[in-house]
Amino acid sequence: MQWETVIGLEIHTQLATNSKIFSGASTAFGAEPNTQACAVDLGLPGVLPVLNQEAVKMAVKFGLAVNAEIGMRSIFARKNYFYPDLPKGYQISQFELPIVGKGSIDIRVDVAEPKRIAITRAHLEEDAGKSLHEDFHGMTGIDLNRAGTPLLEIVSEPDMRSAKEAVAYARKIHSLVQYLQICDGNMQEGSFRVDANVSVRLRGEDALGTRTEIKNVNSFRFLERAINFEVERQIDVLEAGGKVVQETRLYDADLDETRSMRTKEEANDYRYFPDPDLLPVELDDAFIAQIQTTLPELPDAKRQRFMADYALQETDADLLTASREMADYFESAVKTSGGQAKLVSNWLTTELTGRLNKEDKSLGESPVAAIQLGELVRRIADNTISGKIAKQVFDVMWQSGESPDEIIEAQGLKQITDEGAIEAMVDEVIAANPEQVEQFKAGKAKVMGFFVGQVMKASKGKANPQQINALLNAKLKE
Amino acid sequence: MYRKTLSELAAELQKGQISSLELTRLFLDRIEASNTTLNAFISVDREGAEQAAKVADARLTQGQTGPLLGLPLAHKDIFCTEGVKTSCGSRMLDNFISPYDASVVARFKTAGAVMLGKTNMDEFAMGSSNETSWYGAVKNPWDNTCVPGGSSGGSAAAVSARLTPVATGTDTGGSIRQPAALCGITGLKPTYGRVSRYGMIAFASSLDQAGPMAQTAEDCARLLNVMAGFDERDSTSIDNTPEDFTAALEQSLAGMTIGLPVEYFQEGIHANVAQSLDTAIDELGKLGVQFKEISLPNQHLAVPVYYVVAPAECSSNLSRYDGVRFGYRCENPIDLEDMYKRSRGEGFGNEVKRRIMIGTYVLSAGYYDAYYLKAQQIRHLISDDFKKAFDQVDLIMGPTTPEPAFKLGAKSKDPVSMYLNDIYTISANLAGLPGISVPCGFADGLPIGLQMIAPAFMESRLLNIAHKYQQVTDWHKRMPADYE
Numbered sequence: 001m002q003w004e005t006v007i008g009l010e011i012h013t014q015l016a017t018n019s020k021i022f023s024g025a026s027t028a029f030g031a032e033p034n035t036q037a038c039a040v041d042l043g044l045p046g047v048l049p050v051l052n053q054e055a056v057k058m059a060v061k062f063g064l065a066v067n068a069e070i071g072m073r074s075i076f077a078r079k080n081y082f083y084p085d086l087p088k089g090y091q092i093s094q095f096e097l098p099i100v101g102k103g104s105i106d107i108r109v110d111v112a113e114p115k116r117i118a119i120t121r122a123h124l125e126e127d128a129g130k131s132l133h134e135d136f137h138g139m140t141g142i143d144l145n146r147a148g149t150p151l152l153e154i155v156s157e158p159d160m161r162s163a164k165e166a167v168a169y170a171r172k173i174h175s176l177v178q179y180l181q182i183c184d185g186n187m188q189e190g191s192f193r194v195d196a197n198v199s200v201r202l203r204g205e206d207a208l209g210t211r212t213e214i215k216n217v218n219s220f221r222f223l224e225r226a227i228n229f230e231v232e233r234q235i236d237v238l239e240a241g242g243k244v245v246q247e248t249r250l251y252d253a254d255l256d257e258t259r260s261m262r263t264k265e266e267a268n269d270y271r272y273f274p275d276p277d278l279l280p281v282e283l284d285d286a287f288i289a290q291i292q293t294t295l296p297e298l299p300d301a302k303r304q305r306f307m308a309d310y311a312l313q314e315t316d317a318d319l320l321t322a323s324r325e326m327a328d329y330f331e332s333a334v335k336t337s338g339g340q341a342k343l344v345s346n347w348l349t350t351e352l353t354g355r356l357n358k359e360d361k362s363l364g365e366s367p368v369a370a371i372q373l374g375e376l377v378r379r380i381a382d383n384t385i386s387g388k389i390a391k392q393v394f395d396v397m398w399q400s401g402e403s404p405d406e407i408i409e410a411q412g413l414k415q416i417t418d419e420g421a422i423e424a425m426v427d428e429v430i431a432a433n434p435e436q437v438e439q440f441k442a443g444k445a446k447v448m449g450f451f452v453g454q455v456m457k458a459s460k461g462k463a464n465p466q467q468i469n470a471l472l473n474a475k476l477k478e
Numbered sequence: 479m480y481r482k483t484l485s486e487l488a489a490e491l492q493k494g495q496i497s498s499l500e501l502t503r504l505f506l507d508r509i510e511a512s513n514t515t516l517n518a519f520i521s522v523d524r525e526g527a528e529q530a531a532k533v534a535d536a537r538l539t540q541g542q543t544g545p546l547l548g549l550p551l552a553h554k555d556i557f558c559t560e561g562v563k564t565s566c567g568s569r570m571l572d573n574f575i576s577p578y579d580a581s582v583v584a585r586f587k588t589a590g591a592v593m594l595g596k597t598n599m600d601e602f603a604m605g606s607s608n609e610t611s612w613y614g615a616v617k618n619p620w621d622n623t624c625v626p627g628g629s630s631g632g633s634a635a636a637v638s639a640r641l642t643p644v645a646t647g648t649d650t651g652g653s654i655r656q657p658a659a660l661c662g663i664t665g666l667k668p669t670y671g672r673v674s675r676y677g678m679i680a681f682a683s684s685l686d687q688a689g690p691m692a693q694t695a696e697d698c699a700r701l702l703n704v705m706a707g708f709d710e711r712d713s714t715s716i717d718n719t720p721e722d723f724t725a726a727l728e729q730s731l732a733g734m735t736i737g738l739p740v741e742y743f744q745e746g747i748h749a750n751v752a753q754s755l756d757t758a759i760d761e762l763g764k765l766g767v768q769f770k771e772i773s774l775p776n777q778h779l780a781v782p783v784y785y786v787v788a789p790a791e792c793s794s795n796l797s798r799y800d801g802v803r804f805g806y807r808c809e810n811p812i813d814l815e816d817m818y819k820r821s822r823g824e825g826f827g828n829e830v831k832r833r834i835m836i837g838t839y840v841l842s843a844g845y846y847d848a849y850y851l852k853a854q855q856i857r858h859l860i861s862d863d864f865k866k867a868f869d870q871v872d873l874i875m876g877p878t879t880p881e882p883a884f885k886l887g888a889k890s891k892d893p894v895s896m897y898l899n900d901i902y903t904i905s906a907n908l909a910g911l912p913g914i915s916v917p918c919g920f921a922d923g924l925p926i927g928l929q930m931i932a933p934a935f936m937e938s939r940l941l942n943i944a945h946k947y948q949q950v951t952d953w954h955k956r957m958p959a960d961y962e
Contacts, residue, residue, distance in 0.1 A: 039578055043798040045571065045805075046558045046580055046677040048712050078794050080841070082818055089797020140814075142802065271841035273850060276684035276791055278713050 002203040003238075005231050006211075007166045007196055008158035011173055012151050013183040014127065014191040015058045021126050021150035022049030022092060029189050033143035037129070041148045043087030048277050051076075055150040056281060058182035059099045059124050060291045062152060065180055065298055066119050068103025070288055076124075076278045081268040085129035085142050093153075095272040098123035099281065100152075105176070106300065107168040108318070117169050118157035125151050146190075152182070158197065158208060163227035167220050170194050171322075174220075175299055179324040187218050194223055198230045200238065209234070210244040214258055217251050226251040230258050302327055310334065310341035319349050325363050329370040336374025343377045351394060368397050376404040389413050389461055416463045419471075422455070425463065426471045429454040440476050448472065480504060480640045481957065484549060484697040487643055491538060491548050498538065498548030502531035502592050505550045509594060509641045512961060517616050518626075518636040520555045521563050522595035530592040537590060545700055547590035552642040554633050555596035556603055557583050557688070558677040566679045567599040567611040567629075570799045570806045570825035580677020581709045582646060582688050589704045594642050598632030601827045602796065603653055603681040605629050606899045609890050610829040617886070618661060619958040620924050624883035627657030627899075633691045634661035639961035644692040644701055648678060650685045651784050652878075652903025655915035658691055659878035659927020662917045664944065664954060665691040666698045669934045670910035671716035673702075674709030680795040682788035683714075685907040693954055695916065695944035699723040702937060718935065726938040727945040732766030734943065735871045736930070741777040742876030742902055751877045754919030754926045758947070759875075765946055770871055774863040779856050780905040781897055786840050786853035787908070792830075793837025799825060832893065861909040868933045873943065876902055878915040878927035906931050914940040917953035925953070 020027055023040035040047045063070045077095035100122035106114040127149040132141035154173060160166045174192055177183035185192050194217050199209035214230055217223045229251075234244050248267075249258040297305070299321050306317040306327070320330045326348075333344045352373065356366060376397065380390050385408060396407045408414055416422060429451060430437060440447045448469075455468045479487075479496065490496050506524050513519050527550065534548035558564045558576035560583075565571045579587065586593070600610040608616040608631030616631040618624040619639035626635040630647030634657035637645050647654040649667035658665025666689045673688040680686060690701030703724065708717040738759075743752065759769060801807035801821030808824055811817030826834070840849035867874060879899055889896040906913040911934055915927040932940045948954050 042803055044558075044578075044803075045564065045566065045574065045576070045679045045798070048676050050711060050713050080794050080797060082797065082800060084800075084802050084814065087798060087803060089800060090794050269843045271794070271838065271843075271846075273790060273794070273841055273846070276682075276714075277680075 003200045003231075003235050004203045004205075005161055005163070005227075006158045006199045006201060006208055007160040007163070007227060009156045009160070009166060009170060010195040010197070011154045011170065012127075012193040012195075013154065013173075013177050015055050015150040015152055015182055016184055017052055017054040017058065017150055019052060020148035021052050021055045021124065023148055025148065027149050029186075029191075031145055033132075033141070033145060035145065037144035037147060041087065041144055043089075049092060049275075051278060051281065052150060055124055056099065056283075057291055058150075058180070059122065059152050060283070060288060061180050061182055061295065062122060062154070062177065063100035063103065064288070064292055064295055065176055066100075066103035066105050068119060068122070069101035070283065071097055071099045071101055071281075072283050073097060074099040074123075074281045076275045076281075077272045078275045080271040083128065083131075084140060085131045085144070085147065087129065087144060087147055091126060091128065092275055092278070093125035094123035097280075105169070105172055107165065107172050109162075109164050109168050115165065117159045120155045120157050122152050122154040125153060127151050158199070158211075163224040163231070166196060166227055167224045170223060171220060172299070175323055179296055179299055181296075181324075190218070193218070196223065196227055196230075198227055198234070199244070200231055200234045210246050212244065212246065212258075213248045214251050215248060215261065222251060222253050225256055226258055229256060233258065296324070310345070312341065312345055316345050316349060320345060323363070329363055332370035333374035333377065336371045337377035338381060340377045340381045343380060344374065347373060347377060351391070355398060367399075367401050368394070372397055372403055379404055379408065383415055383417060383464060384408060385413055385415050386461070386465060389415065413462060416459050417467060419467065422459070422463050422467050423471055425455050425458045426468065426475055429458060430475055437476065448476075451476070480508060480643075482643070483693050484643045484700055485694070487549055488545065488700075492543065494538075498531040498534040498592060499528060501548070502527050502550050502594065505594055505642055508639075508961075509636075512639055512641055515617060515622060516619060516635050516639060516641070517614050518598055518632040518639070518641060519552070519595045520565055520567070520598050520613050520632070523562050523593060526562065527592050527594050534590050534592060544590045546586065546704055548592065549644075550592045550594050550642060551586065551701075552594050552597050552633060552636055552645040553583060553586075554599055554630050554645065554647050556599060556648050556679045557596075557646060558679070559583050559593065559596065562593075562596060564596065564679070565612070566603070567601040567613065568826065568830070569612040572612065572806065574805055576677075578677065581674035581711065582678065582705055584677075585704050585707070591704070597630070597636055597645055600629035600631065600653075601830050602679070602792070603629040603648060603650055603686075604792070604829050604833055606652070606656060606896050607884070607886075607889065608632065608657070609886065610827055612827060615886055618883045618924075619961055620662065621883065623885055624924065625660065625886055627660035627879075627883065629653040629657075630665070630691060631657045631661075634658055634663055634665065637661070637663045637691050637693065638958060640957060641961075644690065644697055646688060646701075646705070647691045648686055648688045649903075649907065650681050650687075650788060651907050652900040654689045654691060655878050655903050655913055655927070655929055656900060658915040659917075659929070660883040660925065662925030662927075662953070662956065662958075663691060663693055664695050664698055664914070664916050664948075665689065666695075666702065666914045666937065666940065667906065667912060668702060668706065668937055669716070669912045670907075671714050672718075672912070672935070672937070673705045674707070674712040674715045676709055676711040680791075682791040683795060684791060685784075685788060687907070694948055695914070695941045696724065696727055696948075698914070699727060699941045699945070702941075716935075721938065723938055723941055726942045729942050730766065731762070731943055731946050733768075734766070734873070735768045735770055736762065737770050737772035737867050737871030737874045739772050739774045739777065739867070739874060739876060741774050746880050746898075746901070747877060748881035748921065750919070750921030751879070751881060751926050754921070755877055755928055758918040758928050761950055762943070762947060765950065767943070772867045772871060772874070774860075774867060774874075774905070776856065776859045776863050777905060780860055780908060781901055783853045783856045783860065783908060784900075784904045785836065785897060786849050787857065789833040789837030790841050790850050791837070793834045793841065796826075796830065796834055801825070829893075857908050860905050864905075864909045864911060864931070864933075872932075873939060874931040876929055878902060878929040882921045882924035882926055902929060910934060912937045912940055914944050916944045916947060917956075918951070919953060
């Protein structure tokens with residue numbers, strides 16, 4: 001039978017505000033438990049929430065970036081349920097009137113035509129604290145530092161048809177929120193959390209199958225694996241004549257499987273109602289227009305511009321615009337290099353990225369700054385060093401953080417372009433290898449490589465390859 | 479001295495006739511002498527009060543002035559007070575000592591007022607008789623076998639017996655006005671948003687409002703001057719230009735028109751109450767007030783609407799009392815669910831549980847539209863009734879309660895008859911309007927109150943008319959003989 005996968009994602013992004021969404025406490029990650037929870041975050045008797053304007057601005061920024069309808073009047077509602085790390089016994093969220101309405105975003109999988117994924121809504125809400133089950137000997141510890149951190153929950157339509165598409169969409173949102181500087185995107189610290197609603201149906205059917213919601217996925221790799229596991233599981237259930245149960249399932253990365261957490265019957269009745277402690281959020285056109293002016297160039301536009309301005313291939317443009325950091329790095333390096341876009345692109349996507357991956361570093365942690373890479377490329381372009389020597393210089397740069405010019409100077413790596421000096425070396429090599437000269441003259445053109453290698457060796461790799469070639473050609477054909 | 483109003487005591491202090499410490503001790507001693515009988519206070523902070531009085535005396539000696547500098551008062555135990563237990567009348571918070579002051583409390587502290595203690599109240603302000611308090615019922619000083627009203631019954635009884643010159647209260651459906659009426663004092667519920675709710679333990683957030691309770695309207699005006707004002711920590715607080723509520727007290731009432739809603743004078747009203755109202759109408763008529771019959775056609779829906787909206791909000795507001803972070807936690811819970819169930823089961827009293835259950839029900843899936851949403855729609859109709867009425871009249875007047883204080887235990891088995899005691903007060907909360915209760919007579923030795931309701935932010939008008947009325951009557955000057 002032909003099964004079709006249907007996926008919709010709910011993405012919780014922690015907004016990068018300095019203080020919490022309804023209190024003045026800091027949102028910084030990693031502090032000692034309960035040191036960043038004020039009376040409001042603790043839900044003490046009598047406290048009241050006050051909305052953080054920055055969170056509203058960030059939500060609107062996102063809405064504009066995905067061409068969404070902005071909720072000019074949005075309402076905070078209480079989602080009621082009991083949990084020890086939910087201090088008030090309700091989460092302040094948005095229900096009926098969210099701040100961001102219908103929008104969309106385009107994704108690409110395997111450089112095919114872009115596919116449009118509809119965004120249903122995005123709403124503001126507060127994060128809960130954390131329950132710590134380890135180290136408490138049969139008890140549970142509660143850390144409320146995270147309680148009240150602003151979240152923007154971005155809900156997609158069930159428009160994705162494969163785990164790959166889901167990952168592409170999640171990555172796109174991940175990149176976008178970082179471009180917008182509204183979320184640090186750190187999945188390990190939980191700043192960007194993805195829940196997947198997955199169902200399958202027979203190809204050609206209109207009705208959606210029963211879905212399950214997968215939670216606890218903290219990397220894109222796990223997202224893909226979790227969805228694929230879940231799709232297989234559902235197909236197995238259906239093909240065995242069973243029914244998929246609507247439920248929430250947890251992904252276990254160690255076992256690479258999803259497990260039932262709670263079924264629909266066990267789900268809470270959240271008893272949403274408008275929060276009487278908060279007024280409706282009313283926005284005006286001037287506010288929206290002001291936010292519009294703060295929008296940076298967005299990934300799709302940047303990608304187009306990179307292809308047009310730098311004559312880059314689509315795949316390179318994709319790589320270089322995957323994050324704002326990468327794009328900024330690239331443009332800065334190109335500028336320093338004197339406009340060597342292609343060379344910079346190659347160095348960035350292969351040499352630097354390879355090195356970063358190997359040492360598990362992010363671009364922000366790179367010991368080689370954009371300007372330094374640009375200088376290195378400039379030295380290749382102006383023939384100060386060859387590409388081969390450049391790799392040697394790059395190694396030193398990576399280790400010491402010194403500038404390429406310093407390294408070239410200190411280690412005497414400057415390319416030899418003095419015609420006379422190279423000619424002397426060429427003459428020497430020809431004189432020392434009569435046998436090979438004979439072979440060349442007999443028509444064995446491959447020997448050319450040997451001569452070039454010998455001259456290079458004699459110059460310690462510093463002789464200009466083009467000049468070596470030209471001189472060898474001329475002398476051997478004499 | 480203890481019979482004097484706040485305004486009179488302020489003059490004594492300024493003249494140096496008495497020190498703040500002497501005054502404070504006078505009232506502390508009166509509390510000590512009578513609280514066993516009245517049960518009006520949950521906590522008395524003698525040490526803190528004497529300390530604050532000494533500080534006030536030092537300031538007075540330096541020639542500093544202030545409308546409340548050195549004057550004693552009591553706070554309803556619903557206001558968080560740093561370092562002094564804030565129980566909200568509940569076992570749930572019997573062990574709760576707030577790490578911060580409510581905005582109202584902080585404002586009084588800044589003004590130099592001296593807090594004597596925290597007054598008894600219905601548990602979480604849910605009740606009309608003060609019988610739901612974990613600390614036991616408050617007695618009505620006029621008759622110890624009667625209720626003082628609720629939920630601010632401790633404050634009302636304390637002012638009535640002159641255990642404190644003035645007190646704060648809160649009013650969600652009549653909790654300032656009804657006990658003020660039943661104890662023979664003056665109580666004002668300001669416009670919703672006038673006084674910050676920050677630090678005032680929430681019962682029903684869209685209805686709760688703090689206000690003053692005192693012997694006179696003039697004292698209420700002085701207190702409101704301190705209590706009212708914008709607070710950035712309360713999103714529903716209104717950013718109005720500050721107002722002096724004493725400024726208009728002496729204005730002439732000539733040309734003022736008061737509306738008498740037919741719905742407030744129908745069956746159910748006690749004969750003596752109706753008679754006292756008639757007398758008050760005559761008195762006010764002599765002051766130049768004109769009266770006009772009006773109608774509030776949706777008035778009969780106020781109680782049912784209130785008993786959907788208030789429980790809905792309270793069911794959510796009281797979710798935070800879960801035994802996890804503060805307050806009561808049951809002994810030896812076997813697991814999380816057991817801890818929740820027993821902490822809440824043992825920590826809350828029956829009336830609170832009843833309202834949490836009603837509220838949970840009306841918000842639950844499948845019932846929300848029929849109850850909560852419908853109630854909110856009717857709430858708009860009730861508001862509109864008032865708007866239309868205020869097109870024709872300056873104020874609305876009627877009884878505060880259908881009858882004087884009832885016997886302890888008389889209604890505690892019948893929630894609906896208890897709820898109906900707030901039939902005239904609830905609609906002002908639903909519409910967010912200011913209302914005042916003023917003593918206007920007696921029935922068999924028990925006080926009767928008249929209520930006036932004004933358009934939003936017209937507290938000055940209420941205080942003006944109440945003050946003028948009190949200048950020509952002496953109901954507010956009478957005090958229960960047992961506490962003389």
